[in-house]
Amino acid sequence: MSRFPKRAAWALALCLGVAGGAAIAQQQKAPAGKVGLGRVALPEEIKAWDIDVRPDGLGAPVGKGTVKQGEELFLAQCASCHGEFGEAVGRWPVLVGGRGSLKHDNPDKTIGSYWPDASTVFDYIRRAMPFGNARSLTDDEIYSITAFLLQMNEVVKEDFVLSNENIGKVKMPNVGGFFEDDREKSEKHFWSKACVTNCKTGEVKVTGRARVVDVTPDGKSGPKVE
Numbered sequence: 001m002s003r004f005p006k007r008a009a010w011a012l013a014l015c016l017g018v019a020g021g022a023a024i025a026q027q028q029k030a031p032a033g034k035v036g037l038g039r040v041a042l043p044e045e046i047k048a049w050d051i052d053v054r055p056d057g058l059g060a061p062v063g064k065g066t067v068k069q070g071e072e073l074f075l076a077q078c079a080s081c082h083g084e085f086g087e088a089v090g091r092w093p094v095l096v097g098g099r100g101s102l103k104h105d106n107p108d109k110t111i112g113s114y115w116p117d118a119s120t121v122f123d124y125i126r127r128a129m130p131f132g133n134a135r136s137l138t139d140d141e142i143y144s145i146t147a148f149l150l151q152m153n154e155v156v157k158e159d160f161v162l163s164n165e166n167i168g169k170v171k172m173p174n175v176g177g178f179f180e181d182d183r184e185k186s187e188k189h190f191w192s193k194a195c196v197t198n199c200k201t202g203e204v205k206v207t208g209r210a211r212v213v214d215v216t217p218d219g220k221s222g223p224k225v226e
């Protein structure tokens with residue numbers, strides 16, 4: 001018997017093996033191909049999404065705006081919902097006031113009373129406002145409106161000019177009200193003292209479950225629910 005078919009089979013197997021290996025290597029090179037879905041995002045696509053402005057001003061686009069310009073824009077594009085003075089029309093969100101109310105039963109959380117960073121005001125408006133027409137304002141317009149809202153909240157003076165250079169330096173009234181979650185430390189005593197008296201030592205044995213011991217009142221004995 002000729003040895004040819006056997007050789008051909010080997011060659012074919014080798015080819016398939018090499019091709020398969022190459023395909024795997026190819027997939028490993030491109031991250032988006034790992035699961036065989038999608039494609040790598042283009043730099044301009046990433047740029048379009050990458051619009052966050054950090055508290056220290058990093059990411060703020062070049063631009064500036066005055067309180068005065070902001071007032072005009074706010075009256076034209078925002079006041080119909082948020083009120084001429086940011087006091088809100090009806091149940092739309094209040095943007096001004098509420099200082100010192102955070103410890104009350106019914107706190108007024110506004111830019112001035114609650115928000116810790118000016119960059120968040122800029123960032124939020126840039127992403128989401130005016131409601132229903134988001135992303136329609138230019139960067140300079142957003143700087144102006146942010147400046148106006150800061151002025152109405154008595155954070156800056158009337159002649160203030162907000163820009164990418166100083167947005168990270170504006171000090172908000174409630175900046176100290178936010179801190180890293182420290183409950184692991186500050187509430188440690190609380191968690192380790194869950195049991196106060198006559199505490200059981202050793203392993204706890206579950207003796208019954210609500211479902212089984214029937215603690216849910218039945219229709220006759222429970223309160224009447226309309």
Ligand code: HEC
Pocket residue numbers: 074077078079080081082092093094095109110111121124125129130131132145
């Ligand atoms: C059609 C009504 C409407 C208009 C006009 C409007 N907003 Fe708003 N605004 C809203 C609503 C609704 C929310 C709450 C959205 C949410 O929580 O998802 C909001 C939320 C906000 C907040 C956050 C409030 C908070 O404390 O959470 C800011 C800041 C704001 N708007 C600014 C503006 C600015 C600046 C303009 C004008 C450029 C504007 N809005 C125009 C309805 C409006």
